[in-house]
Amino acid sequence: AQSVAQPEDQVNVAEGNPLTVKCTYSVSGNPYLFWYVQYPNRGLQFLLKYITGDNLVKGSYGFEAEFNKSQTSFHLKKPSALVSDSALYFCAVIPQGSNYQLIWGAGTKLIIKP
Amino acid sequence: KAGVTQTPRYLIKTRGQQVTLSCSPISGHRSVSWYQQTPGQGLQFLFEYFSETQRNKGNFPGRFSGRQFSNSRSEMNVSTLELGDSALYLCASSPGLAGGPGRGETQYFGPGTRLLVL
Numbered sequence: 243a244q245s246v247a248q249p250e251d252q253v254n255v256a257e258g259n260p261l262t263v264k265c266t267y268s269v270s271g272n273p274y275l276f277w278y279v280q281y282p283n284r285g286l287q288f289l290l291k292y293i294t295g296d297n298l299v300k301g302s303y304g305f306e307a308e309f310n311k312s313q314t315s316f317h318l319k320k321p322s323a324l325v326s327d328s329a330l331y332f333c334a335v336i337p338q339g340s341n342y343q344l345i346w347g348a349g350t351k352l353i354i355k356p
Numbered sequence: 357k358a359g360v361t362q363t364p365r366y367l368i369k370t371r372g373q374q375v376t377l378s379c380s381p382i383s384g385h386r387s388v389s390w391y392q393q394t395p396g397q398g399l400q401f402l403f404e405y406f407s408e409t410q411r412n413k414g415n416f417p418g419r420f421s422g423r424q425f426s427n428s429r430s431e432m433n434v435s436t437l438e439l440g441d442s443a444l445y446l447c448a449s450s451p452g453l454a455g456g457p458g459r460g461e462t463q464y465f466g467p468g469t470r471l472l473v474l
Contacts, residue, residue, distance in 0.1 A: 274460050284467055286448075332399065342458060349399075
């Protein structure tokens with residue numbers, strides 16, 4: 243079965259420290275991978291995606307993610323966290339070339355403490 | 357460009373009623389997808405419309421239906437509301453020409469309609 247796992251329900255980070263939000267996946271074939279962020283009472287905002295090429299993808303608001311094929315992971319990272327980064331983060335995956343819809347992770351709540 | 361807009365933002369209904377939600381995609385986008393988000397089930401795909409045709413469908417009962425107009429605006433209807441239908445309903449648009457996220461397209465989401473069924 244195809245799936246996405248975000249193993250941490252919540253991640254706590256002090257402001258100014260680096261942050262990592264983990265995502266692992268299981269799909270048949272090569273994947274396209276996406277990260278979205280959701281602020282309270284808002285829709286999802288696109289952060290970045292991996293399609294092909296460089297395994298390190300840079301996105302909005304200083305976020306980046308590294309595609310690791312051998313570990314089937316696509317962890318979201320930021321070198322220095324801001325309090326305003328506190329939000330709910332979703333990882334999503336889809337097999338390349340498929341007509342399916344995105345497979346979504348359960349979400350990780352990121353809390354940045356001042 | 358203006359983003360995806362959804363109306364209304366909040367709705368309160370009672371069991372048995374029906375509701376219609378509206379979504380206007382980003383200008384030029386022809387694909388509109390609908391999702392239900394709840395604390396227990398997370399994000400669940402309802403259906404996708406492209407060029408006025410349903411292109412993809414999730415595992416929801418027939419009480420959930422949708423349509424798309426020639427200007428790409430979409431509506432979602434839920435009939436005979438149940439308490440479990442209380443959720444945030446999200447609409448997402450994408451260009452659609454490449455075939456959706458399976459071809460690498462990015463979906464852009466609206467702010468959602470929060471539906472409360474009493």
